[in-house]
Amino acid sequence: MSADHEPPEQVAFYGRPLVWLTRLSLRSPITTIALAVGLAVVCLVYTSMNLGYRTSRLDLVNPNNDYNRLWREYANEFGDEDDAVVVVEGANRDKVVPVLQEVSNLLARDDQLFHAVLHGVNLEKIRGKGLHYLSSEELLGVERFLSEVSPIVDGNWSRLNLGHMTAGMCMRLEMAGLKSIPAEVQASGHELERLSDSLLATLSQRRQYQSPWPEMPQSFATLSELSAEYLLTNEGRLGFVLLRLAPGKDGFARCSEATDALRSLIAQIRVRHPETKIGLTGLPIMENDEMRSSQNGMFWASVLSMIGVALLFVAGFGGIRHALLANLVLLIGMAWSFGYVTLSVGHLNILSVSFTATLIGIGIDYGIHYVARYLELRGASRDSKSCLLRTTAGVGPAIMTGALTTAVAFFAAGFTSFTGVAELGLIAGGGILICCAAELLILPAAIALVDRSGLGGRMPEPLAVHQWIEPLMRRPGRLLLSTCALTVILGMGVGHLWYDHNLLNLQPVGLESVELERKLLAESNQSVWYAVSIADSREELLERKAKLLKLKSVERTEEIVSLLPADHEVKQPIIERIQKQLMALPERPPLIPVDRPEELGRVLAKAQDLVILGQQARAARNFEQVRDMLRRLPLSDCYALLSHFQQQMAGDLLTRLYALRSMANPEPPNLSDLPDSLVHRFVGQHDRHLLKIYGRGNIWDMGALAKFVKDVRSVDPRVTGNPLQAYEASLEMKTSYENSALYALVIILFLLWFDFRSIRYALLAFLPLAVGVLQMFGIMGLLNIPLNPANMIALPLILGISVDEGVHIVHDFREHRGRYRMAPSTAVAVLVDALTTIVGYGALMIASHQGLQSLGRVLTIGVSACMFTSLVMLPALLTWITRNRPDEEPEENASGRNFATGKGTVWRRDEAEHPGQTAHVAPAMRPERSVARAPDL
Numbered sequence: 001m002s003a004d005h006e007p008p009e010q011v012a013f014y015g016r017p018l019v020w021l022t023r024l025s026l027r028s029p030i031t032t033i034a035l036a037v038g039l040a041v042v043c044l045v046y047t048s049m050n051l052g053y054r055t056s057r058l059d060l061v062n063p064n065n066d067y068n069r070l071w072r073e074y075a076n077e078f079g080d081e082d083d084a085v086v087v088v089e090g091a092n093r094d095k096v097v098p099v100l101q102e103v104s105n106l107l108a109r110d111d112q113l114f115h116a117v118l119h120g121v122n123l124e125k126i127r128g129k130g131l132h133y134l135s136s137e138e139l140l141g142v143e144r145f146l147s148e149v150s151p152i153v154d155g156n157w158s159r160l161n162l163g164h165m166t167a168g169m170c171m172r173l174e175m176a177g178l179k180s181i182p183a184e185v186q187a188s189g190h191e192l193e194r195l196s197d198s199l200l201a202t203l204s205q206r207r208q209y210q211s212p213w214p215e216m217p218q219s220f221a222t223l224s225e226l227s228a229e230y231l232l233t234n235e236g237r238l239g240f241v242l243l244r245l246a247p248g249k250d251g252f253a254r255c256s257e258a259t260d261a262l263r264s265l266i267a268q269i270r271v272r273h274p275e276t277k278i279g280l281t282g283l284p285i286m287e288n289d290e291m292r293s294s295q296n297g298m299f300w301a302s303v304l305s306m307i308g309v310a311l312l313f314v315a316g317f318g319g320i321r322h323a324l325l326a327n328l329v330l331l332i333g334m335a336w337s338f339g340y341v342t343l344s345v346g347h348l349n350i351l352s353v354s355f356t357a358t359l360i361g362i363g364i365d366y367g368i369h370y371v372a373r374y375l376e377l378r379g380a381s382r383d384s385k386s387c388l389l390r391t392t393a394g395v396g397p398a399i400m401t402g403a404l405t406t407a408v409a410f411f412a413a414g415f416t417s418f419t420g421v422a423e424l425g426l427i428a429g430g431g432i433l434i435c436c437a438a439e440l441l442i443l444p445a446a447i448a449l450v451d452r453s454g455l456g457g458r459m460p461e462p463l464a465v466h467q468w469i470e471p472l473m474r475r476p477g478r479l480l481l482s483t484c485a486l487t488v489i490l491g492m493g494v495g496h497l498w499y500d501h502n503l504l505n506l507q508p509v510g511l512e513s514v515e516l517e518r519k520l521l522a523e524s525n526q527s528v529w530y531a532v533s534i535a536d537s538r539e540e541l542l543e544r545k546a547k548l549l550k551l552k553s554v555e556r557t558e559e560i561v562s563l564l565p566a567d568h569e570v571k572q573p574i575i576e577r578i579q580k581q582l583m584a585l586p587e588r589p590p591l592i593p594v595d596r597p598e599e600l601g602r603v604l605a606k607a608q609d610l611v612i613l614g615q616q617a618r619a620a621r622n623f624e625q626v627r628d629m630l631r632r633l634p635l636s637d638c639y640a641l642l643s644h645f646q647q648q649m650a651g652d653l654l655t656r657l658y659a660l661r662s663m664a665n666p667e668p669p670n671l672s673d674l675p676d677s678l679v680h681r682f683v684g685q686h687d688r689h690l691l692k693i694y695g696r697g698n699i700w701d702m703g704a705l706a707k708f709v710k711d712v713r714s715v716d717p718r719v720t721g722n723p724l725q726a727y728e729a730s731l732e733m734k735t736s737y738e739n740s741a742l743y744a745l746v747i748i749l750f751l752l753w754f755d756f757r758s759i760r761y762a763l764l765a766f767l768p769l770a771v772g773v774l775q776m777f778g779i780m781g782l783l784n785i786p787l788n789p790a791n792m793i794a795l796p797l798i799l800g801i802s803v804d805e806g807v808h809i810v811h812d813f814r815e816h817r818g819r820y821r822m823a824p825s826t827a828v829a830v831l832v833d834a835l836t837t838i839v840g841y842g843a844l845m846i847a848s849h850q851g852l853q854s855l856g857r858v859l860t861i862g863v864s865a866c867m868f869t870s871l872v873m874l875p876a877l878l879t880w881i882t883r884n885r886p887d888e889e890p891e892e893n894a895s896g897r898n899f900a901t902g903k904g905t906v907w908r909r910d911e912a913e914h915p916g917q918t919a920h921v922a923p924a925m926r927p928e929r930s931v932a933r934a935p936d937l
Helices: 015-027 029-050 066-078 093-108 124-128 136-148 162-178 182-204 218-225 256-272 283-317 321-344 352-378 384-415 419-451 465-474 476-496 512-523 538-548 568-581 597-613 617-632 635-662 676-682 702-715 722-756 759-782 791-814 824-846 850-881 909-913
Strands: 052-054 084-089 114-118 120-122 228-230 238-245 277-282 347-349 531-535 554-558 689-695
Touching (some): 015 029, 015 384, 015 419, 029 419, 066 531, 066 722, 084 256, 084 283, 093 114, 093 228, 114 676, 162 635, 182 635, 277 283, 283 321, 283 352, 283 824, 352 791, 384 419, 384 722, 419 722, 465 476, 465 824, 476 759, 531 538, 538 554, 538 689, 538 702, 597 617, 597 635, 689 702, 722 791
Antiparallel strands (some): 084 277
């Protein structure tokens, strides 16, 4: 047998069962399509009834991880609900507080959608027990003061006569001096100084009244003024209302009904308060906005990608008929895939919801390669059935290998510990195999059914992509060197590639909830993110709080145990005595008699002499001025001013006594004295206490977050919370993608070897992947496009896409002899394949969600790089390898199409009906063509 009539190679391992299945479907195409559509309907109905959505980021991580177990422990104790935050910004406190109250009141009316509303802490009950917040020493000081004024409290208000008070103070000062007790001398001197300051202010009539009574402890003074404490910051210009949202019906965007109602309510309040800004943020709001944005972006991206893929298919293959069939079959495969997802996993999460775009971008590739080879064969034969069988025999194995390698790239993610990535890998990998099965089994039946009708009389002409490439291959060595140099230049950008962990950078631009979070971080160092530490006792929590506040990375903490003071056993008896002393107080003080000015002057003169001896210079000057004023004032004015001073002093004392009595409830404060909405946030089901820990600076950034996590864990190794969850999950996700890529590479290389049974061919098929990924990372580094948790999904996609293209080219290479020239069907299929993938994923760049944008951007760069490598670099290498192989005659590819003319030969009917068995057909029954074998490498 001559070389020109050498029998073709045996059909590849996958070819025989694929040809058998194709022949089976072609026997009854209507039944095949009906069964496929029926199964698709069943899958869609089953999916609509059973497929769930898990929108919490908690669902993405492995529940058995240490950090996730800590989170679940916290969630079991305190619940896993996060606060939505209404932010009110105004010119001052007086503008903000009324809006906070109005928002809170309106929210409280709808307990179906909102609960645990908190805009301030009502301290009225706590105020009634305010003396418990004084130390034991301060309480004893209050009791001593009451002992000193006990005659007055018992009704002898005449003791507040100015002369009597001054004489008594002078007597105490003299006695302290005689006993040589410096502390008492100093205390009595201060009494006279306060009295002189107060008296001088009243008589001069130019200054406000100054109290002569001793100052109460600072904590007592603060408590006496409090009735409610609002959630304010930035000197009262920012106020907050915290609330929890009803999750609503199960769906991809949780809390949607409550979020919409809340935004509607805020819009109404804005109209009534145009001078204030009212916004909405918080993790539930940000997650809801993110889910809606990504869902909307995915929908329109899917619509655009389907249209774009269809148009590219039509443009690439010169007609709409086969493009429409391939896309309809893809829809059937996607319907089957949804049934598979529902049956195997049962739900979609934040990551796996993107699998539809994956199937559209990759699933159509198999139809592209199938139609490309079929159209080429139909150019040489009018027998649709035989061409379909030969198409399956020719490209079916390459399609299967491509699908398997792509699916493996996803299935490898199932070996990782990150649940979200593992579920995505299982779902996408299975979906790809199902779509491949649909294109190989249903598409032949659909084409046969349509092409045997009147529509099949004219076959479309695909683009002559191979003719565009041919001029580039005239100098393959130079082209290869140029592409290698370009790869080296681009590869230099890999050193600038970085990973962005900041989840805020994935959110849609201009989103109110995200912009408010950024504003709070920038202007007030507030954040909706905080770590949580759980303590079993009050003492443990306060000790931990003190350590945490010493850390540079901690801005502040929140807890409520400090609102419940300790040492009740010591304080309660003292408070009971104080309360008993203050039981009977008059409504107002009686009129106190006034001494004659000359008698009062003698008392004041004595006081002046004593303070001079005690070196109380200011008091001496004050008494000198008071005596001078009394001498010069008319008698009537003198009596009036002295009486006014005594009554003011008595009223001041009575006010203090009433304030003491209002806070002298001996019962110790307890949790029932605080609002339920506050207690619910800080006290768990088993009476464990919560400490919220806020980081300093922007802890959404990885550097600040890592420092914060390390520091808080140094104090409490069991600390948890959203920042720590995000920190660990981000690292684990990154590691999972890297590990899955490594696993996939190993398995893909094995599959390539299994397909080609040659390590050399396997490495050639692997070349577009290796070089394309290098170029992609280099371009990303040069353009400062970071990797992030959203676009890392591109890694398994690029693995599958790149290997798929390499597999088809190497299969095409093995079918030829002499100098390599890419077959027309392979060239157009690889180009349309890459362009449809670029359009399919590039459509994500229209989404407002920056995570989806980055995914579309990275995949566009990666697939473009792999397309360049597949259509230019790899063919240049193959052409250069075979540069010295003579072409004895114009070569034809395996389909019978002549490379030089583009025309096909006529296949013998006997061979067409039995593809895969051509080794047993006599030479006279074969077409007169040169069947090319791969040259030795």
